[in-house]
Amino acid sequence: MKLGFYPGCSLQGTSREYNESVKALAPFFDIELIDIEDWNCCGATAAHSVNKDLSLALPTRILALAEKQGMKEIVVPCASCFNRLSVTQYELAEDKELKKKITDTIDMPYEGTVKILNVVQFIDQYIKDKLTEKIVKPFNYKVACYYGCLLVRPHKILKFDRVEDPTSMDELMKMIGSTPIEWGFKTECCGAGLSVSRTDLVAKLSGNIVKDAADRGAESIIVACPMCHSNLDMRRPEINKYLKEDVTVPVIYLTQAIGLAVGADPSKLGLQRHFVKVTTL
């Protein structure tokens, strides 16, 4: 089956292994992911921090293109893009005047009919039923499922999972043979967009997350957001400096873990691209 796909900028750059793993996983379940033709950046934190109309116009253009290209559903693996697209669709549905203003800004018709799926929803809907029978190499590790912020909040708009103690990733990880741990930082913020401008704060916030996972015996941290990944993985030297200890627990995308379990080639899943070596696997 075919589904629309919005990779977003991170997945084309520093988080390319997330893109690679989603794309490597799909064929195991006879799914073809088709990129939205001529997609643009969603504007991320920068746009909504400084200009509301811009922060709505950029995602609306993406959704309008998907509609024009006949897509009913789009898979959006980046939690930040997923959040911005969903918030925009919600705000424009709530306010007709705003919808008119934004569609005039982008010079394109927009209805708001495309269903936006995050990576967990995509797996739940199109992969989960066939997952057990496809497993060739169970992912037999203790894992800390880290959801971060933008996958689950704001609940009123995203309506995804439980806001304080989500379990959807834990359920999927159990299916592929993992033991998810109970821990305290499932939905705490990693510091997100402050990675470059205030690396010190990211080291602290991400450090607390990594430490709790490691202290409770997690052998890997499972994520579904490129920003969470780069903060927990690429910022590990700063994190370890903040923690004054050497924490070596690797950070793995949900799609990489499932990919390994169904027998995908690790190099096709981009595991070699992580900064914290994935040695135990």
Add this chain to the structure above:
Amino acid sequence: MTTNHAITSRIQQATEVDVDLCYQCGKCTAGCVLADDMEFPSSYLIRLLQTNKEENYSKVLKSNTIWLCLNCENCIGRCPKEVDIPRLMDYLRTESIKRKCVSPKAKPILSFHKSFLNSIRYTGKLNEINLIAEFKLRTMRLWQDVKLVPSMLIKGKLKFLPETVKNRKNIIRIFNRTIKNTK
């Protein structure tokens, strides 16, 4: 005694956020991961707005609080009155730019946002190298993260040629119609 609601009414008109709903339970501040690093935390910020005093409003707009807010949405997730603090923060940041009173401590954060938007303004897609180059020039933090470059190259994480959308005019027009200036 008549009560002046000029500031809170203006905020409500622009954002639909009614700050008067807040009864200072403090759950937002308790759940805020950066509360300790802010000049004052979110519940205090709301209280300052509730006073409707220009001096307090100005204190809010000049604070680093509005720029440190990560929009992680934890506060609204826990607010018993669903006061949309992240939405309020977006508005306050915009106002702070308009009044040219951005906290000096928050300049690197704003520089990052501006560099980000400039990177997508003409190409439609973010190019991380352009973003970082502009950020370094804006902040003069020339040596920051230089150590990361060799391993990023080996891991194939840096893209030198910016990808562009085909309909660049469309993107430029969207910028011109909304933000105009990202200098």
